[in-house]
Amino acid sequence: MDNVILWIGLALLIAFLTFMNQKQLYSSKVKQAYRELRELTEKVRLERSEASDLYRWEVELAEMEKHPNELNKLDAEIGVRQAFVMYLERHSPLDARLPSLKEAAAHQKDSVWGIKMGDYGSKK
Numbered sequence: 001m002d003n004v005i006l007w008i009g010l011a012l013l014i015a016f017l018t019f020m021n022q023k024q025l026y027s028s029k030v031k032q033a034y035r036e037l038r039e040l041t042e043k044v045r046l047e048r049s050e051a052s053d054l055y056r057w058e059v060e061l062a063e064m065e066k067h068p069n070e071l072n073k074l075d076a077e078i079g080v081r082q083a084f085v086m087y088l089e090r091h092s093p094l095d096a097r098l099p100s101l102k103e104a105a106a107h108q109k110d111s112v113w114g115i116k117m118g119d120y121g122s123k124k
Helices: 002-023 028-045 051-065 068-078 080-091 098-106
Strands: none
Touching (some): 028 051, 028 068, 051 068, 051 080
């Protein structure tokens, strides 16, 4: 009988931990970065971005880079990397980061773990 109670307790613990993992409790900084990057991306897409937005882009992207899985999810959802490249091309075309950012934006990840899945070309 004791073993049954222990196994039920272990199953409940695993279920609870799984639930908490799926709940995705984020800090207020990550939530703010999500909101800001969505807003900035929308401004770029609607061609309402301003040169003064650069500081906001850098701060929010730096925060999201601390959480790469979340950045990949956001990029898959709204294309935040491509929007940042478009922003820099409009407002700061001589930025030294632009070539590397273009390369990163051109290779969008297929999963939240950052693994590129799919056809990698011929193996000749």
